[in-house]
Amino acid sequence: GLTPNQVTAISAAFTFTGIALIALVQPAVWLGIAVWLLLAVGYAFDSADGQVARLRGGGSLSGEWLDHVVDCIKISSLHLAVLVSMFRWPATDSDAWLLVPVVYAIVAAASFFAMILNDQLKRVHQVSGATAPDAGRSTLLRSLLVIPTDYGFLCIVFALLGAPVVFLAVYALMMLANAGHLALASVKWFRDMGALDARRAGAAAGSARVTA
Numbered sequence: 001g002l003t004p005n006q007v008t009a010i011s012a013a014f015t016f017t018g019i020a021l022i023a024l025v026q027p028a029v030w031l032g033i034a035v036w037l038l039l040a041v042g043y044a045f046d047s048a049d050g051q052v053a054r055l056r057g058g059g060s061l062s063g064e065w066l067d068h069v070v071d072c073i074k075i076s077s078l079h080l081a082v083l084v085s086m087f088r089w090p091a092t093d094s095d096a097w098l099l100v101p102v103v104y105a106i107v108a109a110a111s112f113f114a115m116i117l118n119d120q121l122k123r124v125h126q127v128s129g130a131t132a133p134d135a136g137r138s139t140l141l142r143s144l145l146v147i148p149t150d151y152g153f154l155c156i157v158f159a160l161l162g163a164p165v166v167f168l169a170v171y172a173l174m175m176l177a178n179a180g181h182l183a184l185a186s187v188k189w190f191r192d193m194g195a196l197d198a199r200r201a202g203a204a205a206g207s208a209r210v211t212a
Helices: 004-024 029-055 061-088 095-126 140-145 151-162 164-211
Strands: none
Touching: 004 029, 004 061, 004 151, 029 061, 029 151, 061 095, 095 164, 151 164
16 A cells, blocks of 8 residues: 555645646636646645554654645745746736735745644643643634635635636635734734643642652
8 A cells, every 4th residue: 555655745746736737827717627626636645644654553753744844845835836827917907916925825834834833842741741721622613713724725716716806806815814813823822832831830840849
């Protein structure tokens, strides 16, 4: 069977083919469908590499590193490809719209890095037996509110490439939703880190009293 790294490579092949088409081919109905399918298939394989790793007895650090690096390149290059497409085949007369994919790229990269860093810091902290704040807490409302931040939903939006003005409007709304989510989530994430700091300080103080 396929190894996790091979699954990651297949995911990258589909994803980056779709991204290349965005930048190199003039928007059309068929292009939107093709890009959507390529990105969606790439996303499906990206979601599967972790499952393959678990079925094979656990993943490797090199595999996790490769997966994160590919994701990082994907997240940035996707919005840069939109920028190239908008520059080559503008949907409006205003160059100001070119700022949308630029801001989206920044927001997406910052969100990805923050989430990875959060997981890493919580994982390290939990080694001592602590439980991360709000772990497992989820609501239906929250699930609905974060739909615009879901990469799978973004893949579907690219099916609108054949209608450039509509795509641009939806894409801009997605950018605003993601920027708003990042701003709100950053406050929570910072508080979570503060809570972890407090727990670690409390655990250290308790250990000092025991050994004294």
